[in-house]
Amino acid sequence: MKNRFKLKLSDILVTTVVALVFGVIYKLWGPLYYAIKPLGMHLEQLIYGMWFIAATVAFLLIRKPGVGLLAEIAAASGEFFMGSEWGLAVLLSGVAQGLAAELVFAAVGYRKYSVSVAVAAAAAATVGSLLLDSLQGYIGDLALWNLSLLIVFRLTGAVIIAGWMAHWLVSALEDTGVAELVRPVGTATVDPD
Amino acid sequence: MLYKKKYSSWLHRINPALKLVLLMGGIIAVLFIHNVNVMIPLVAALAGMLLIGSGQPIGRVLLFMLPFLFVFVSTGSSMILFGKGETLWWQWGPAVISRESFYRGVHIGLRALSFGLIGLLFALTTRPVLLFYSLMQQFRLPPRYAYGFMASLRLLPLILEEFKTLQKAYKVRGVDSVKGWKGWWQKLRLYAIPLLAQSIRRAQRIAVAMEARRFNKSIQRTYYYRPGFSSEDGLMVICWVGIFAGAWIVGVQWPLFEITDVRFNE
Numbered sequence: 271m272k273n274r275f276k277l278k279l280s281d282i283l284v285t286t287v288v289a290l291v292f293g294v295i296y297k298l299w300g301p302l303y304y305a306i307k308p309l310g311m312h313l314e315q316l317i318y319g320m321w322f323i324a325a326t327v328a329f330l331l332i333r334k335p336g337v338g339l340l341a342e343i344a345a346a347s348g349e350f351f352m353g354s355e356w357g358l359a360v361l362l363s364g365v366a367q368g369l370a371a372e373l374v375f376a377a378v379g380y381r382k383y384s385v386s387v388a389v390a391a392a393a394a395a396t397v398g399s400l401l402l403d404s405l406q407g408y409i410g411d412l413a414l415w416n417l418s419l420l421i422v423f424r425l426t427g428a429v430i431i432a433g434w435m436a437h438w439l440v441s442a443l444e445d446t447g448v449a450e451l452v453r454p455v456g457t458a459t460v461d462p463d
Numbered sequence: 464m465l466y467k468k469k470y471s472s473w474l475h476r477i478n479p480a481l482k483l484v485l486l487m488g489g490i491i492a493v494l495f496i497h498n499v500n501v502m503i504p505l506v507a508a509l510a511g512m513l514l515i516g517s518g519q520p521i522g523r524v525l526l527f528m529l530p531f532l533f534v535f536v537s538t539g540s541s542m543i544l545f546g547k548g549e550t551l552w553w554q555w556g557p558a559v560i561s562r563e564s565f566y567r568g569v570h571i572g573l574r575a576l577s578f579g580l581i582g583l584l585f586a587l588t589t590r591p592v593l594l595f596y597s598l599m600q601q602f603r604l605p606p607r608y609a610y611g612f613m614a615s616l617r618l619l620p621l622i623l624e625e626f627k628t629l630q631k632a633y634k635v636r637g638v639d640s641v642k643g644w645k646g647w648w649q650k651l652r653l654y655a656i657p658l659l660a661q662s663i664r665r666a667q668r669i670a671v672a673m674e675a676r677r678f679n680k681s682i683q684r685t686y687y688y689r690p691g692f693s694s695e696d697g698l699m700v701i702c703w704v705g706i707f708a709g710a711w712i713v714g715v716q717w718p719l720f721e722i723t724d725v726r727f728n729e
Contacts, residue, residue, distance in 0.1 A: 279679040280670030282611035287666040307537045355534045357582020411727040416545040446660040
């Protein structure tokens with residue numbers, strides 16, 4: 271039982287490779303985010319959810335404890351080494367978001383791989399990122415209407431990108447047959463939903 | 464990757480794991496600085512350390528610092544415009560600039576700037592491979608994580624090459640790109656899935672080969688690189704603590720602004 275869930279080198283390698291691909295996207299996402307930001311009214315928060323996607327994709331794909339957190343940290347460090355605008359702080363964000371998503375996966379016993387789990391993990395990652403932002407960016411001191419706008423937009427984007435789209439991406443990968451390669455025995459079957 | 468072999472300074476010889484801990488500690492310390500008068504000398508000292516200590520030509524460092532100014536402006540702006548505050552300065556529709564929100568915005572911008580500078584200091588002076596070797600030896604990071612990560616870093620250029628091949632293949636086969644949202648969705652399907660599927664297969668094969676060569680073995684390992692400690696590490700600790708302590712003293716003794724805590728208190 272314990273062995274089935276231990277991360278082997280192959281799990282780690284697959285997780286980090288997938289995460290680094292997302293790390294490249296994370297890096298490209300920075301300038302896009304800052305390009306939208308001057309438009310004001312927190313519209314940029316709608317795309318913030320992309321920074322949570324590594325955790326959900328990795329978990330839905332590999333279905334083992336710890337891969338969500340590992341993927342988010344790996345993606346953040348990939349983003350960092352490529353020269354992120356946020357510097358080393360992206361590692362803090364990666365840990366906060368990955369841990370929050372991982373908590374959701376743990377809460378379902380690492381046994382559910384549905385859209386709803388992905389959406390819940392995306393929402394949890396949003397909460398994680400907001401907690402860090404209240405420390406780092408004092409977002410609690412924004413005017414209430416402005417803060418609500420930020421939270422609603424970020425949550426909506428996260429649910430769509432890191433929840434629904436991540437699940438869609440993994441189902442598409444299942445069709446290519448690679449998912450069976452990387453999953454532990456007994457969880458390799460494709461979920462109907 | 465920002466690291467370049469041809470530049471070197473004493474910061475390059477600091478133990479990478481120690482450097483990571485010190486710099487992360489610095490970032491966490493910044494999270495607890497609420498006095499804008501302390502942030503100003505801190506950012507100045509960090510910029511100075513980067514320009515003098517990184518060993519890189521100043522022009523190159525300044526070029527890397529350019530995006531940070533952009534981040535500085537855009538990070539602080541929404542707090543300046545929409546933050547809570549009591550002493551009103553300017554109002555236009557929903558945008559309200561108050562004295563408190565202005566200094567808080569500047570503070571957040573300086574924070575983002577300091578994170579960027581600390582990150583650049585690390586990235587410009589640390590070789591990723593040595594960092595993983597150091598984490599394995601100084602912090603007992605299991606080798607399967609370190610080697611797994613290093614191997615996947617090496618796979619990135621292959622993925623880029625595959626991306627170019629795919630681009631050409633679609634061109635030859637006359638796949639028309641659609642404009643707008645539909646086009647974005649089409650691109651995602653055409654590129655993300657084959658690229659991910661291929662890299663997962665490749666990663667799987669490489670992992671099997673690495674396991675066969677006992678890359679996952681933790682006990683009685685020998686290491687090709689053996690990063691240790693020297694007196695320069697001591698100097699680094701002193702410099703790092705000195706920068707923060709110095710900024711604190713300067714900020715408290717000779718404050719530029721009368722606001723000492725940018726948080727909002729009712």
